[in-house]
Amino acid sequence: MSEIQILTRRGTVVSLQLEILDNFKNQFRGTLLKHGDEEYDQARKVWNGTIDKRPALIARCRGAADVMAVVNFAREHQLAISIRSGGHNVSGAAISEQGLVIDLSHMRSxxxxxxxxxxxxxxxxxxxxxxxxxxxxxxxxxxxxxxxxxxxxxxxxxxxxxxxxxxxxxxxxxxxxxxxxxxxxxxxxxxxxxxxxxxxxxxxxxxxxxxxxxxxxxxxxPESITFAMPVYPLEMAAQVIAGCRDYMNDAPEELMVLGTYWSAPPIADIPEEHHGKPVVILLGCYSGPAENAEKVTGPLRSLAEPIADLTSAMSWKDLQRLLDEDYPNGKYYYWKSIYLDRLDEAVMAVMEEYARSRPSPETSIDIWHMGGAMSRVEPTATAFFNRRIPFMVAIEANWSERADSDANIAWARALHKALQPFSSGGNYLNFPGYVEDQDAMLRGAYGGNLERLKQIKTKYDPDNLFPGLLNIKPG
CATH class of the missing domain: 3.30.465.10 (Uridine Diphospho-n-acetylenolpyruvylglucosamine Reductase; domain 3)
Known part of the structure; x- marks a missing residue:
């Protein structure tokens, strides 16, 4: 093979002579992968198993000089690019189908x-x-x-x-x-x-x-962080979620809580008759003084009669790894988000209905309690706009068989639509689905900051070389 077929930024496919690639390699210290190379199939994978794309080239960089060389090469040949950093990619935007992937996954120092x-x-x-x-x-x-x-x-x-x-x-x-x-x-x-x-x-x-x-x-x-994890039956969801909502109104800022509609895990600490059944779990991280931990987390654990209380103390590093096994590499994922103005009975009724109808027991509906320090930053102080909204819901559809993809994606989209009457708009771009309806997502994510972002895009990337997850086009 004397050439490769590669996508340009205009959406056309061109032939790139291997001689051109050989000349580029002289400026590049990393590894350049293409179809047929031994490491290619592994390098094109990301964490989300639903993503199955085949880029024409993967430029695995070893340092900033490599990145500079790849960017210059992509600009010179007008190539369609994507950026793979950590590879923990929900939407698949990190991999450019038939394009050029700028891969930083070996730059982890x-x-x-x-x-x-x-x-x-x-x-x-x-x-x-x-x-x-x-x-x-x-x-x-x-x-x-x-x-x-x-x-x-x-x-x-x-x-x-x-x-x-x-x-x-x-x-x-x-x-x-x-x-x-x-x-x-x-x-x-x-x-x-x-x-x-x-x-x-x-x-x-x-x-x-x-x-x-x-x-x-x-x-x-702190050396030891208290992580509250009471597990309640789904029948008590409205009481538990409402109680948590009210408690968090005045809770110390050292406490962060997620309320999760999920399935009871099959572990010894949970009675066997509840294994796999729909439940509500409060995940509360308290990072304040240890002597106050019981006082602060206790109310979360007594909102109703729990099935089990998995609360424990652990190090920060162990806490950060606690949920890893629930999100293994290669499982199928489709995540969306929506901000909520209120968390009342009507909202909770929708979430409980959808918790019962989840196609996969691995799927969760997560309520993030916002506020505190993040909300005291002015919405115009950074590009991140949605700082004054009290709740965010992450719709995390997770499943294990590719054949179940359509049902799980449809469920997540239906819940997202059902929650829209309770939202004044906005979305969190780390839970972006497949970036559907880009114009609405741009407005929802950036609000009044979007015009300034377009101006800065024009200054630093006037030809729109970098599409990003959600493309902000030059003004």
Whole structure:
């Protein structure tokens, strides 16, 4: 084979001579993979098993210089590109069908300066990589809730997690981003350098370049964190969810809670007759003083008679890995999100109805209690706009057999539609479905910040080389 067929940004397919690729390899220290290469099939996979795309080329980078070389190559040949960072990818946007994938998955280094309480993570790092290094010094960055999540994707779209009520979103603790822009330059974006780009990167996704490193402000974390996990029967869902809602109105910001409609796991601590049955579980992370843990988490565990109480104390690193086994690599996933203005009986009735009709017992409906530090940041202070909404619902359809895909996706979409009467709009882009109805998603995610994002896109990526998860087109 003397050439490969590859997609351009105009949507046409062109022939790229292998001689051109050989010349490019002289500027590239990483690995360039194409159909037929030994590592190609593994490299094209992402965490979500529903994604089955075949890019023409995968450029596996080893450092920022490699990224610069690939960006220049893609711009010169007008190639369609995608960016794979951690690869914990729900929507599949990380893999460009018949295009060029800029792969940072081998760039996972993390360094911590404990004196300054700052961590620097490369663009392909996972949350577990970051947690491993920071917890050695009794520190943590406010990030997501599954350790195999990619740092880059989580951060660039906001970053919700166990510490967000106390310390804000991940982007609220971001000090700088090193990024390769469409002209092939490596820039440092911070409050002092390219502040307009730094504003856009805090929520604007991968629209502005390839983020090769992130710097985070770290916070002291207790050696032992109390994680409340009472399990209630679904019949008590309305009482439990309403009680949790009322309690969280005045709860200390060290407490973050998810209310989850799910299935009772088949473990010894839960009576066997409940195994696999629909339940409501409260997941409450308390990161405050240990002596106050019982007082703070106790009310969550006595809202009704629980089936079981799985509350325990653990380290931050163990907490971050607690949910990993429920989200294994290669399972089938379809996740959507919606913000809710209220959490009343009508809303809970819809969620209970859909909890009973889930096609897969692995599926969950998660209620995130927002507020606290993240809500005190002005909506215009960063690109992330939806800061004043009290609740977010994550619709997590998870299943194990490809043949069940249509039923599970249809269920998630139907629930999303059923919840719309209780929402004034908005969506969280780390739970984006397959990015359907892009115009509505853009307006919902960015609100009044969208026009400024378009202006910054025009400045740093005027030819729209970087489509991002949700493409912000130049103004």
């Amino acid at each position: 993390v360094q911590v300066n404990p004196r300054e309480r700052v961590a620097r993570a490369e663009g392909g790092a996972l949350l577990g990589d970051l947690d491993h290094e920071t917890t050695a010094f009794g520190l943590a960055a406010p990030v997501g809730v599954v350790s195999e999540t990619g740092v880059a994707g989580l951060t660039l779209h906001g970053g919700t997690g166990w510490l967000m009520r106390k310390h804000g979103l991940t982007i609220d603790n971001l000090l700088a981003v090193e990024i390769v822009t469409s002209d092939g330059r490596l820039l440092r974006a911070s409050a002092d350098e390219h502040p307009d780009l730094f504003w856009a990167l805090r929520g604007g996704g991968g629209n502005f370049g390839v983020a090769t490193a992130f710097e985070f402000k770290l916070h002291p974390i």
